[in-house]
Amino acid sequence: MSDWVEACAAGDIDEEDVMRFDHAGRTFAIYRSPDDEYFATDGLCTHEKVHLADGLVMDDIIECPKHNGRFNYKTGDARGAPVCVNLKTYPVKVDAGKVLIQVG
Amino acid sequence: MIIGAGECGGRAALTLRDLGFEGPVTLIGDEPHLPYERPPLSKEAMASEAPVIKAIASEEFLAERSIRHIHSIRAVAIDRAARAVQLSDGSSVPYDKLLLATGSVPRKLPLPGLGGRCVYLRTFNDALAIRAHLSAGNRVAIIGGGFIGLELAASARKLGAAVTVIEAQPRILMRGVPAEIAEVIHEAHEAEGVSIRTGQGIAAIADKGAKVTITLADGQNIMADLAVIGIGAVPVAALAAEAGLAIDNGIAVDEHLRTADPDIFAAGDCCSFPLAVYGGRRVRLEAWRNAQEQGALAARNMLGADEAHAAVPWFWSDQYGLTLQIAGLSDEGRSVVRRDLDDSAFILFHLAENGRLVAASGIGPGNAVARDIRLAEMLIAKRATPSPEALGSQAVKLKSLLAA
Ligand SMILES: Cc1cc2nc3c(=O)[nH]c(=O)nc-3n(C[C@H](O)[C@H](O)[C@H](O)COP(=O)(O)OP(=O)(O)OC[C@H]3O[C@@H](n4cnc5c(N)ncnc54)[C@H](O)[C@@H]3O)c2cc1C
Ligand code: FES
Helix, strand or coil: CCCEEEEEEHHHCCCCEEEEEEECCEEEEEEECCCCCEEEEECECCCCCCEHHHCEEECCEEECCCCCCEEECCCCCEEECCECCCCCEECEEEECCEEEEECC | CEECCCHHHHHHHHHHHHCCCCCCEEEECCCCCCCECCHHHCCHHHHCCCCCCCECCCHHHHHHCCEEEECCCCEEEEECCCCEEEECCCCEEECCCEEECCCEEECCCCCCCCCCCEEECCCHHHHHHHHCCCCCCCEEEEECCCHHHHHHHHHHHHCCCEEEEECCCCCCCCCCCCHHHHHHHHHHHHHCCCEEECCCCEEEEEEECCEEEEEECCCCEEEECEEEECCCEEECCHHHHHCCCCECCCEECCCCCECCCCCEEECHHHEEEEEHHHCCEEECCCCHHHHHHHHHHHHHHHCCCCCCCCCCCEEEEEECCEEEEEEECHHHCCEEEEEECCCCCEEEEEECCCCCEEEEEEEEECCCCHHHHHHHHHHHHCCCCCCHHHHHCCCCCHHHHHHC
């Protein structure tokens, strides 16, 4: 399996918010949920390849900034038109105040 | 059964299946295509080398869900007594519930002399025909400084065509867009080399052979290889009118999107409905998300949900690197508060006399205004009365106002 990559410090993301993380030519979105857990998905919407990190996080939903397509960022499930293709998710862990993601 | 296989009709059909409806679903459209998205037609599709259609669902997807899509055929009459729809191929299809999602069509320019070089943009086929004329060195005249015309102007510039926009009103985007934002868009177009002629009526058009000559009210002539007319849209409501249903700026429906006939619904660009967020003011929207939401709502109500429309209108437009987003209807507002964001993006909040936030209009590069417009939309839906100071200060997070 591929490596764990350090994405940011745990405090870099507010609760119920999202941050963009670029790594090795790819782009990811890292989330901090209202109950203080961290998650990661592909950074681009499956509708028109827009950066999800500009979108709004509400509970476990990330809403795309472009046309308000919705995904559950914990599972990657597409949750509302116009998006119908799920987002890929990545394992995340917090270690010594750092957020690490496993870019598979 | 659904008449009109566009954004709204397509979403309605998919929603019926998502909700577990097992009876037959028939989607009738007069275009030769699968249900597809129109917004890219003036944007990405127009600016690309070979425009591709962005279908809402593939043929397989529709087939898997047993949605019968009849294309290239028009519904010509509704027989309410027999509960059947007559089609242009002479056949007749029975219905239990009927949804009219017939959309809108471009308003025609009421001038003589229009020929093959004066065109409109609504369908994918229109887009292909226009695209064929947009190349470096060609001249395009766009009649009407509304969204579709301006997006098309931006796409035409990307392809190197010379563009003139002619607008009869004193400024572009008169309808629904605050002057401060229209100005930003105006400047962006001029910076990209578009010539914008506002306050200019058209005296005459000569469309002969491969050239169009447009004579403005002040006597000047504008020569073009193609003229695209974008002066608004009119609802497609004749079918409903002939069936005796009420028409009021489109097919008139109630908050459940139902006509006076309990088995017939209408949704999307073709209908006018009471907008609950503004105390039931009757409006007709020409917006993509509305078409989607109303398609889904009509589907739920056809299955007996009895759910009232509650959404806040929302619209976006892309021109060059700029995106504009508007939540709510700004003409409901009496005063304006400006909030500046990073990268010279800004949002105008429109407040009613009683302090209620009724609309928000934002513009900026990329998705700079998206998040705050979305939060504003939720505030509007909540009928919130946030303080003008909080709205105007970038330091105050809109999300915190929502919780308040
Ligand atoms: C170029 C362009 C750009 C746009 N950009 C944006 C944007 O950036 N943002 C935004 O919010 N909105 C935008 N819109 C508006 C948005 O696309 C519409 O609001 C939306 O398509 C409306 O969906 P609808 O299903 O109600 O109607 P339509 O999409 O018009 O679909 C109606 C369909 O019904 C068919 N039909 C009509 N009568 C019959 C009949 N008797 N029998 C069979 N079929 C029939 C029509 O041919 C059509 O295919 C844009 C529109 C255009 C044209
Ligand atoms: S780009 Fe994300 S919903 Fe369209």
